[in-house]
Structures are given as C-alpha cells and as structure tokens.
Amino acid sequence: MSGRHIEGLVQRLATLRDRLETGMDRREFVRTVASGGFAIGMARWLGVDDFLAADDGEVPIVTALVRDDPDDPWTVRERTRYVPAEWYAAVEKAFEVNRRLARFAFTGYLGSAVIPGDYGSGTATVSVGLSSDGHSVGELLGEFAEGIDIDPETIIDVEEIQDGPEAYEPRFADSLADGSVPSGVACETPSSMATLGPTLYHPDSKQRFFVTADHAFGGDRDSTEDALSLPRPDDDAIELGDVVHYHPVEDVAAVEPNGWLEPASRIDAQSRPRVRGQFTKFGLADLVARDRELEKVGAMTGHTTGEIQGVDAVTCFTDEFCRRGQIRWGGEMDLTDGDSGSVSYHPDPEGEDGDVLVAGFNNARTWWPGQSYVWGVGAYRLTEKHGYHF
Missing domain, CATH: 1.10.1200 (Non-ribosomal Peptide Synthetase Peptidyl Carrier Protein; Chain A)
Known part of the structure; x- marks a missing residue:
C-alpha cells in the first residue's frame, strides 16, 4: 500500500x-x-x-493519569472509562461553548464554567457570570450553543468587596524524621504564610518540586531568589528551597529543594492519603456526573469536603487577565488566607486504601454575595501548559 x-x-x-x-x-x-x-x-x-x-451507545474517555508504582513518578499511564455517547457529546459541546465565551471577552463577562449533567440526562450547562453591563449571552453564541443550557447570572462589582478577618491556628508539620514534608501544612514565604502542596513532578527534567501558591510571594518579589520555608511551632523555620519557576496565571510556584527535606506525595490528613496521580478534565466531569465530592487539607481551615460546582472554568474576577482550566467546588468557608497552595482531591476508585487523585490547586474563594465556592487551577491544566503532574 x-x-x-x-x-x-x-x-x-x-x-x-x-x-x-x-x-x-x-x-x-x-x-x-x-x-x-x-x-x-x-x-x-x-x-x-x-x-x-x-x-x-458508549464511548471511552480518559479520566486520570496514574502511576502503578508509587515510587516511580516518571511512568504514568492513562486510565479510561466508558460513558454514554450522548452525555459525552453534550459535555464536549459545553466545553467548546465555554472556550468561545472566553475568547469573545465581551464587556461584562466575569467568567464561566461547565456543569455536566448526570449520565442519565445526557446534558450539560454553561454557567456565565456577568456584570450589570453585560451583553446577552444568547445573542453572542447564536445557534452554536443549541442544545446546551446557558445559565447567566449577574454578579455585583467584586472589586468593592473586601475579605473579613478570620482567626485560625496554622497546622505545622509534625514529624520530619523520614526527611519528607507532606501536603496540607503551613509554609512561609518572605511576605506571607501559605499551604504546601504535594510533590509536583516534571517528567522532562526528572525533577521533584515543593509547590505552593504564586501569590503568596507578593507582587514585588524577586523572580529568582525567593525562598520557601517550613515554620516550626517551637523552633526556627527550616528553609525548603528557592522558587525556580513562577506561573502567575495558574498561580503556582515551583520550589527546588536545597536541603535535607524533600516534598512528599502524601497529604497530612488523619488517613495520610497517598497521591497516585491526577484527574483529567473529563475525569472531573465524570465526578460531577456521579455526584462525587472533593476534599482538601489547608494549613488554616484543615480538612473539608464539598461538591464540585463547575469544571474547565474561566475566572476574570480579580486580575487584568482571565484564568482558564479552573475548578469551582465547595463553599467560601472551605478556604481562607493561608490555605492557598493546598490541593483538592478525591479517592482513587481503582487504587489501594488511602490512595487519592489530585483534582486541582486551591488558590482563592468567592467573597461576594450570591456565590460561594473555592476556585483554583485544575491539575490537567498544569500538565497541558507546563508539563507538571502530581
């Protein structure tokens, strides 16, 4: 041939x-x-x-990237699941509608998110946040969004709302005897406190990074020499390393270890969950279709759970640019100052007891009336844009 x-x-x-x-x-x-x-x-x-x-009437979707051997983070495989074709078609179309909304960037657009229906419904909704001077979403999308429910909601001017003070005691890392630091404990930057995430891997360079929120280093940071430290309740802080990669749009900072402590793929919860991989975009949609919840462990508010309110979301609330590939979940009480840098996760349905898959990175929460959720970048977005995985 x-x-x-x-x-x-x-x-x-x-x-x-x-x-x-x-x-x-x-x-x-x-x-x-x-x-x-x-x-x-x-x-x-x-x-x-x-x-x-x-x-x-079924099609396969890739739901997760997982590693069979927890000690080998460089060998990652795709996991698939069969789902109704009608549901898949509706969700894929909703993702495209959501992408088009973000590209239009029309006056009054504050963000949007895809909300998959359950498998029996074969439907999906796009929730759109609009300011009071927003255009008609229906007129902009025309016939392209036919078959997809559009849920527009007017949001007040978020810039005029301020966070109220809240009092929490930070969670410190307990034992460091094995030389590793789990996710969910407090870490310190030169300007603030945040939460340490689980090990962030980069397969191209075969590097393991500590990770936390980019915004914890402030707006006037040095681009190459900001140190991240581990505070101790009764002792001096221990330096973990220096930031080697800032990703402001995703709000992620990767820190290269420079001492005797290493990042761990563990979460500092009662069951000591072990991270074995991460969900894809359609893996998150699958969780919504099956009415599953996410969890997180923050340095300030500790362990909380909540339902997923939107996937592949776009948020344009607080910056001059929009953040894409976001997850909306839980409520505003699930995150406070110092929790940024934690991850949202869900038990691995095919793993061993205590194994979990990361959904995304927690960066902020709503603070205006009418909406209540945590938002942050999906793990899949970090992989797509920068090659990292958990």
Missing part, C-alpha cells in the same frame, strides 16, 4: 472516530468500517479499538 493510500486511510478513520465521539452508534461505526473496505484489525491499529470494545 502506498504512502498516499495510507495517509488517506488514516484521515478517513480519524473522521470516523470524530463521528463516534459525538454520538455515532457503535454498530453503525462497525458497518461503516466494513463498507468502507477497512479491516477491523487496521481500525484497531489506528487507535479505535477502544470504541470497538465499548457497548452500544
């Missing part, structure tokens, strides 16, 4: 795969493959074997 024929075959099968992902029945797919002169073996070779293994 010539190269031109192979290229044409790949293109035709890719088109078939696209049709199946948007709701094409499996039997129709198989008939189309056969009538088009394709061998089923060739279809498998080109990457549609997962569809052939699904039941009628």
Whole structure:
C-alpha cells in the first residue's frame, strides 16, 4: 500500500472516530468500517479499538493519569472509562461553548464554567457570570450553543468587596524524621504564610518540586531568589528551597529543594492519603456526573469536603487577565488566607486504601454575595501548559 493510500486511510478513520465521539452508534461505526473496505484489525491499529470494545451507545474517555508504582513518578499511564455517547457529546459541546465565551471577552463577562449533567440526562450547562453591563449571552453564541443550557447570572462589582478577618491556628508539620514534608501544612514565604502542596513532578527534567501558591510571594518579589520555608511551632523555620519557576496565571510556584527535606506525595490528613496521580478534565466531569465530592487539607481551615460546582472554568474576577482550566467546588468557608497552595482531591476508585487523585490547586474563594465556592487551577491544566503532574 502506498504512502498516499495510507495517509488517506488514516484521515478517513480519524473522521470516523470524530463521528463516534459525538454520538455515532457503535454498530453503525462497525458497518461503516466494513463498507468502507477497512479491516477491523487496521481500525484497531489506528487507535479505535477502544470504541470497538465499548457497548452500544458508549464511548471511552480518559479520566486520570496514574502511576502503578508509587515510587516511580516518571511512568504514568492513562486510565479510561466508558460513558454514554450522548452525555459525552453534550459535555464536549459545553466545553467548546465555554472556550468561545472566553475568547469573545465581551464587556461584562466575569467568567464561566461547565456543569455536566448526570449520565442519565445526557446534558450539560454553561454557567456565565456577568456584570450589570453585560451583553446577552444568547445573542453572542447564536445557534452554536443549541442544545446546551446557558445559565447567566449577574454578579455585583467584586472589586468593592473586601475579605473579613478570620482567626485560625496554622497546622505545622509534625514529624520530619523520614526527611519528607507532606501536603496540607503551613509554609512561609518572605511576605506571607501559605499551604504546601504535594510533590509536583516534571517528567522532562526528572525533577521533584515543593509547590505552593504564586501569590503568596507578593507582587514585588524577586523572580529568582525567593525562598520557601517550613515554620516550626517551637523552633526556627527550616528553609525548603528557592522558587525556580513562577506561573502567575495558574498561580503556582515551583520550589527546588536545597536541603535535607524533600516534598512528599502524601497529604497530612488523619488517613495520610497517598497521591497516585491526577484527574483529567473529563475525569472531573465524570465526578460531577456521579455526584462525587472533593476534599482538601489547608494549613488554616484543615480538612473539608464539598461538591464540585463547575469544571474547565474561566475566572476574570480579580486580575487584568482571565484564568482558564479552573475548578469551582465547595463553599467560601472551605478556604481562607493561608490555605492557598493546598490541593483538592478525591479517592482513587481503582487504587489501594488511602490512595487519592489530585483534582486541582486551591488558590482563592468567592467573597461576594450570591456565590460561594473555592476556585483554583485544575491539575490537567498544569500538565497541558507546563508539563507538571502530581
């Protein structure tokens, strides 16, 4: 078979795969493959074997990136799950509607988020936050959003709202005998206190980083020499390392260890959860469809749980730029000053007892009437933009 024929075959099968992902029945797919002169073996070779293994009316989605060996963070595999094709098509279309809203950046747009329905409904909603001078979302999207519910909500001017004072005692790391520091405990920057996240890995450089919130270092920071420390209740703070990568849009700072302490893929909760990977965007949508909650452990408010209120969200509330790939979950009481840098997570459904998968990074909360949630960047967004994984 010539190269031109192979290229044409790949293109035709890719088109078939696209049709199946948007709701094409499996039997129709198989008939189309056969009538088009394709061998089923060739279809498998080109990457549609997962569809052939699904039941009628289902398609596979990648829900998580996991490592089978917890001591080998560099070998990560995709985990899949079969979901109703109708639901998949609705959620994928809602993601695209949400992306278009963010690209329009029209006057009055403050943010939006996708809210997948349950599997039985086969639906998805896009929630849109608007200021009082916002345009009609329906007019902007026109027929493109047909079949997707749009839920516009007018939000007051958030810039005029200020956080009220709250009193919490920070959670310090208890034992450092093994030379590692878990997530969920207090850490200190030159300007404030934050929460330490679990180990952040970068597969290209094979590096392990401490991680916390970028904004904890303040706006006038030095771009290369800001140190992160571990406060101790009855002793001097221990320096953990210096920031080597700032990511202001995602609000993440990666810190290279420079002493005897190393970051850990553990969370400082009662059960000492072990991080084995992270959820993808569709993995988060799957959690919403199955009505699952997220958890977090912050240095100030400790352990809390809450429902997911939106995925692949865009937030344009407080900065001159919009943050994409966000998660909205829980309520405003689940985060306070000093909790930024913690992660939201959920038990690994296929892991050992105590294994969890990271959903995202907690950066801020609502502080205006009418809405109540924590927001932060999804772990999948960090992977897409910068290559990191948990």
